[in-house]
Amino acid sequence: MAPRSxxxxxTLSGMRILLGVLFLTVWGSNLHKGLYGPDSYAGVxxxxxxxxxxxxxxxxxxGFIADHxxxxxxxxxxGELALGVLLVVGLWxxxxxxxxxxxxxxxxxxxIGAPGEWAWSLVFPAVVALxxxxxxxxxxxxxxxxxxx
Numbered sequence: 001m002a003p004r005s006x007x008x009x010x011t012l013s014g015m016r017i018l019l020g021v022l023f024l025t026v027w028g029s030n031l032h033k034g035l036y037g038p039d040s041y042a043g044v045x046x047x048x049x050x051x052x053x054x055x056x057x058x059x060x061x062x063g064f065i066a067d068h069x070x071x072x073x074x075x076x077x078x079g080e081l082a083l084g085v086l087l088v089v090g091l092w093x094x095x096x097x098x099x100x101x102x103x104x105x106x107x108x109x110x111x112i113g114a115p116g117e118w119a120w121s122l123v124f125p126a127v128v129a130l131x132x133x134x135x136x137x138x139x140x141x142x143x144x145x146x147x148x149x
Contacts, residue, residue: 005137008137009137009140009141010140010141011137012131012132012135012137012138012140013090013137013138013139013140013141013142015128015131015132015138016087016090016093016128016131016132016138017087017088017141018128019087019100019125019128019129019132020083020084020085020086020087020088020089021084021088022084022125023080023081023083023084023087023100024080024081024084024085024088026080027077027080027081027084030077030080031077035073036073036074036076036077037073038069038070038073039069040073041066041069041072041073041076042066042067042069042073045062045065045066045069045072045110046062046063046066047114048062048110048111048114048117049062049063049066049110051113051114051115052110052111052112052113052114052115052117053112053113053114054109054110054111054112054113055109058109058110062110079099079103080103083096083099083100083103087100087132089142089143090139090141090142090143090144091142091143091144093132093133093138093139093142094133094134095133096132096133097129097130097131097132097133097134097138098129098130098133100125100129100132101126101129101130101133104122104125104126104129105122105126107122108122108123108126
């Protein structure tokens with residue numbers, strides 16, 4: 001195995017922490033705007049489904065999610081908060097990185113062609129999430145790494 005580069009550890013750990021901060025700031029903004037309430041949440045999801053160009057089956061799934069917004073809004077509220085905190089502190093990074101990637105991929109598909117959205121803005125955070133999951137250098141500055149020193 002090749003020796004780890006200190007620069008790569010700092011860079012990838014920094015990107016991991018920034019991705020966590022991104023999740024936390026979006027969570028805070030959505031909470032402040034009331035977007036985790038069932039009606040507001042359903043409105044956002046329906047807006048993506050009605051105004052975007054996501055594939056038909058995906059739009060059907062978004063309709064199901066909007067119809068059950070009282071459950072999915074809470075799941076997203078807890079999920080975004082958990083992903084943000086876990087990315088920042090560096091716990092369970094393989095699973096958290098894959099979950100963050102899947103979340104961002106789903107959001108990317110939902111935003112295809114949606115008015116006012118530029119879906120490509122989610123590509124970089126999704127790539128960072130995959131790096132967090134699979135590149136060992138992203139795990140350098142974590143609670144787990146600190147405990148093992």
